[in-house]
Amino acid sequence: PVNAGRIAEDIEALADITEPGRPWTRRAFTPLFLEGRAHIEARMKAAGLETRIDAAGNLIGRRTGRKPWSGTIMLGSHSDTVPDGGRFDGIAGVVAALEVARSLHDHGLELDHDLEIVDFLAEEVSIFGVSCIGSRGMTGQLPEAWLSRVSGDLDLAGGIAQVGGEPDVLMQQKRSDIAGFLELHIEQGPVLEAEREDIGIVTAISGITRIEITVEGRADHAGTTPMDRRADALVAASQLVLDIRNAAAELARTPGHFAATVGEFRIEPNAANVVPSKVVLRIDGRAEIRADMEAFCRWLDGHVEKLATAYGVTIGIPNRVSDNLPTPGDAGLLSTLETACERVGAKYRRMASGAGHDTAWIAKVAPAAMIFVPCRAGRSHCPDEWADNDDIALGAAVLFQAVREMDKD
Amino acid sequence: PVNAGRIAEDIEALADITEPGRPWTRRAFTPLFLEGRAHIEARMKAAGLETRIDAAGNLIGRRTGRKPWSGTIMLGSHSDTVPDGGRFDGIAGVVAALEVARSLHDHGLELDHDLEIVDFLAEEVSIFGVSCIGSRGMTGQLPEAWLSRVSGDLDLAGGIAQVGGEPDVLMQQKRSDIAGFLELHIEQGPVLEAEREDIGIVTAISGITRIEITVEGRADHAGTTPMDRRADALVAASQLVLDIRNAAAELARTPGHFAATVGEFRIEPNAANVVPSKVVLRIDGRAEIRADMEAFCRWLDGHVEKLATAYGVTIGIPNRVSDNLPTPGDAGLLSTLETACERVGAKYRRMASGAGHDTAWIAKVAPAAMIFVPCRAGRSHCPDEWADNDDIALGAAVLFQAVREMDKD
Ligand SMILES: NC(=O)NCCC(=O)O
Numbered sequence: 121p122v123n124a125g126r127i128a129e130d131i132e133a134l135a136d137i138t139e140p141g142r143p144w145t146r147r148a149f150t151p152l153f154l155e156g157r158a159h160i161e162a163r164m165k166a167a168g169l170e171t172r173i174d175a176a177g178n179l180i181g182r183r184t185g186r187k188p189w190s191g192t193i194m195l196g197s198h199s200d201t202v203p204d205g206g207r208f209d210g211i212a213g214v215v216a217a218l219e220v221a222r223s224l225h226d227h228g229l230e231l232d233h234d235l236e237i238v239d240f241l242a243e244e245v246s247i248f249g250v251s252c253i254g255s256r257g258m259t260g261q262l263p264e265a266w267l268s269r270v271s272g273d274l275d276l277a278g279g280i281a282q283v284g285g286e287p288d289v290l291m292q293q294k295r296s297d298i299a300g301f302l303e304l305h306i307e308q309g310p311v312l313e314a315e316r317e318d319i320g321i322v323t324a325i326s327g328i329t330r331i332e333i334t335v336e337g338r339a340d341h342a343g344t345t346p347m348d349r350r351a352d353a354l355v356a357a358s359q360l361v362l363d364i365r366n367a368a369a370e371l372a373r374t375p376g377h378f379a380a381t382v383g384e385f386r387i388e389p390n391a392a393n394v395v396p397s398k399v400v401l402r403i404d405g406r407a408e409i410r411a412d413m414e415a416f417c418r419w420l421d422g423h424v425e426k427l428a429t430a431y432g433v434t435i436g437i438p439n440r441v442s443d444n445l446p447t448p449g450d451a452g453l454l455s456t457l458e459t460a461c462e463r464v465g466a467k468y469r470r471m472a473s474g475a476g477h478d479t480a481w482i483a484k485v486a487p488a489a490m491i492f493v494p495c496r497a498g499r500s501h502c503p504d505e506w507a508d509n510d511d512i513a514l515g516a517a518v519l520f521q522a523v524r525e526m527d528k529d
Numbered sequence: 530p531v532n533a534g535r536i537a538e539d540i541e542a543l544a545d546i547t548e549p550g551r552p553w554t555r556r557a558f559t560p561l562f563l564e565g566r567a568h569i570e571a572r573m574k575a576a577g578l579e580t581r582i583d584a585a586g587n588l589i590g591r592r593t594g595r596k597p598w599s600g601t602i603m604l605g606s607h608s609d610t611v612p613d614g615g616r617f618d619g620i621a622g623v624v625a626a627l628e629v630a631r632s633l634h635d636h637g638l639e640l641d642h643d644l645e646i647v648d649f650l651a652e653e654v655s656i657f658g659v660s661c662i663g664s665r666g667m668t669g670q671l672p673e674a675w676l677s678r679v680s681g682d683l684d685l686a687g688g689i690a691q692v693g694g695e696p697d698v699l700m701q702q703k704r705s706d707i708a709g710f711l712e713l714h715i716e717q718g719p720v721l722e723a724e725r726e727d728i729g730i731v732t733a734i735s736g737i738t739r740i741e742i743t744v745e746g747r748a749d750h751a752g753t754t755p756m757d758r759r760a761d762a763l764v765a766a767s768q769l770v771l772d773i774r775n776a777a778a779e780l781a782r783t784p785g786h787f788a789a790t791v792g793e794f795r796i797e798p799n800a801a802n803v804v805p806s807k808v809v810l811r812i813d814g815r816a817e818i819r820a821d822m823e824a825f826c827r828w829l830d831g832h833v834e835k836l837a838t839a840y841g842v843t844i845g846i847p848n849r850v851s852d853n854l855p856t857p858g859d860a861g862l863l864s865t866l867e868t869a870c871e872r873v874g875a876k877y878r879r880m881a882s883g884a885g886h887d888t889a890w891i892a893k894v895a896p897a898a899m900i901f902v903p904c905r906a907g908r909s910h911c912p913d914e915w916a917d918n919d920d921i922a923l924g925a926a927v928l929f930q931a932v933r934e935m936d937k938d
Pocket residue numbers: 244251308474475476477752802
């Protein structure tokens with residue numbers, strides 16, 4: 121039902137809208153971002169959609185259904201990127217959604233429901249340091265305080281206004297009409313490719329928990345302080361990194377996705393001849409099953425105390441900087457997606473998403489689910505991120521079938 | 530023979546010449562540094578010394594002896610500091626040397642040898658990123674290329690000229706007249722205090738070897754990449770930090786001072802949700818016995834290969850960024866210092882210096898040795914660095930006795 125060639129064209133066209141010499145960079149709130157959106161909006165119009173920017177700054181293409189009182193079927197993802205990476209992350213889902221609308225249009229197929237294709241604003245961590253602005257904003261979950269976060273001369277409210285949103289009326293425009301939401305996204309992990317499967321039906325989006333830990337030792341002269349009289353914060357923190365990895369690997373072997381990563385790690389004073397006095401590190405934890413995260417945090421709280429004693433350093437109580445629960449996919453939509461996969465002959469597996477997505481925010485107010493398509497070697501957020509066009513097109517076909525199925529309700 | 534009160538006065542006066550709100554900071558090449566030197570120069574003159582700045586930018590106070598052809602007895606240390614620390618590091622030795630000259634002057638004692646009191650330029654790592662400018666420069670060991678190192682608008686040659694030196698004639702002024710050199714310095718370690726001893730007679734200044742290691746893994750999405758499919762550079766580097774600590778602790782238990790510290794550690798991309806792709810770390814190694822350092826480097830070269838295999842990362846061959854041999858103290862001067870300690874009733878021990886000092890450079894061209902005085906809790910290069918005035922005065926008395934002894938030769 122869908123046209124793979126048009127998908128390829130759109131993805132190429134968007135890939136061309138990138139910071140010169142820095143593929144593939146089209147960060148939210150930049151002129152390039154608006155250039156990308158202008159392209160998407162033109163394509164929406166060509167597909168017979170009526171376009172608008174909602175209060176939260178999302179770009180929406182709308183097609184009225186025969187029975188608009190049944191609510192809105194919504195498809196979408198995001199067109200913004202992280203720095204240096206994002207040839208497919210987000211944009212594959214926007215283009216696939218657009219192709220579904222275009223196919224319906226081409227085939228003269230009318231739906232009972234209204235259909236909306238959405239490019240969510242700023243899914244990635246943007247200059248304002250937070251993610252999923254558009255999907256949070258559309259569903260009344262954007263913390264009011266975030267609107268005054270600043271970057272340079274701009275605050276987030278100003279940023280939303282600049283792209284055409286109306287931050288003042290966000291709460292009045294909170295959506296309650298969404299009959300069902302679907303998002304296609306690249307997996308951003310290696311499983312589908314390794315297992316030679318076409319589609320991942322996402323059973324749950326893992327909760328994300330960020331934990332900050334500060335290890336404090338004593339800055340001593342590296343030349344003169346005997347090895348057995350040191351309180352080396354880096355040595356203690358190194359042990360902690362290894363123990364976190366091992367604890368996470370163990371939880372990963374039990375059912376349900378689990379991962380924990382020390383991605384941020386900073387030492388002080390970071391001087392050639394001074395024993396490190398301080399390490400501040402941050403853990404990024406992901407759990408499909410909440411009990412796993414709770415077990416991990418309990419273990420961590422007890423473990424840092426033991427390490428502090430063993431290494432003669434001080435370790436502050438691990439600080440949960442942010443903590444989101446796992447979001448299960450809507451059961452009805454998951455089986456709709458299975459049916460759709462079978463109809464188009466796609467080999468699929470049920471799997472969790474380790475990454476956060478706009479879908480998690482929409483799921484708080486409406487039935488929502490998502491599908492993954494494979495990406496090469498699981499690489500994402502880097503210039504060599506790659507997804508085969510045929511895989512994306514097959515995913516778009518699944519969306520197309522699923523929408524027709526959803527429209528029956 | 531020496532006057533403890535005058536030592537306390539000078540140390541206080543110099544401590545007052547610090548960046549306001551940032552004790553005790555008097556970095557080389559700053560106006561404050563020149564202010565400190567003006568004070569020292571005034572005190573030199575009051576002690577009957579004739580002052581000059583040599584080609585390398587060292588401040589020298591000179592007293593001609595009765596038999597100047599016997600050569601110069603030189604005493605000194607440095608008046609510059611690291612940022613935030615240096616109430617006693619360096620300056621204690623300058624003031625003690627000055628007090629020796631002053632006492633000789635007061636008592637009307639003439640020497641056969643010429644006597645020089647030196648404040649070496651920029652012993653600490655300065656804005657030019659290198660150390661011991663003055664002592665290297667005075668002895669023909671300042672690499673010519675260093676003169677063009679820049680910091681802001683200034684190069685090192687310009688910096689030396691600014692303090693009154695003559696970088697163009699450095700090599701012509703290389704000293705060959707030094708009959709003996711002594712330096713008093715705070716220990717910068719905890720041993721003398723812990724063992725309740727007054728004086729450390731420094732048998733050797735440890736060699737300093739700096740080694741850079743780069744660990745390269747793969748940047749993957751922290752949410753989606755299964756724990757068992759990662760090449761996490763931080764995990765591998767953490768293991769390396771622990772292994773380096775253990776190897777160093779083992780060598781430290783054998784005779785001869787040994788220490789190795791990972792003081793610099795930087796991860797990339799250092800982003801919340803990305804598996805670390807790269808760690809660059811630097812080891813600061815110290816060995817009193819060269820064979821220890823060679824054993825350590827051999828172990829390290831083999832070990833990183835094993836770790837790379839075990840953790841699925843790449844680790845470059847450890848790169849010796851700099852490598853200095855240990856410097857033994859002059860045997861004759863060491864026994865002169867012992868005699869001097871006994872004469873003034875100081876409890877002493879022979880010990881190695883883990884830190885580098887100007888003495889190491891002077892020792893390349895003349896008999897040289899140094900003594901340590903205790904410092905509180907071994908703290909140095911930090912605002913709470915402290916040495917008791919009585920300990921410094923006792924050290925000065927040892928220097929005084931040693932100079933009289935040296936003058937007999
Ligand atoms: N999909 C995606 O990369 N989201 C960014 C948030 C995260 O999961 O780390």
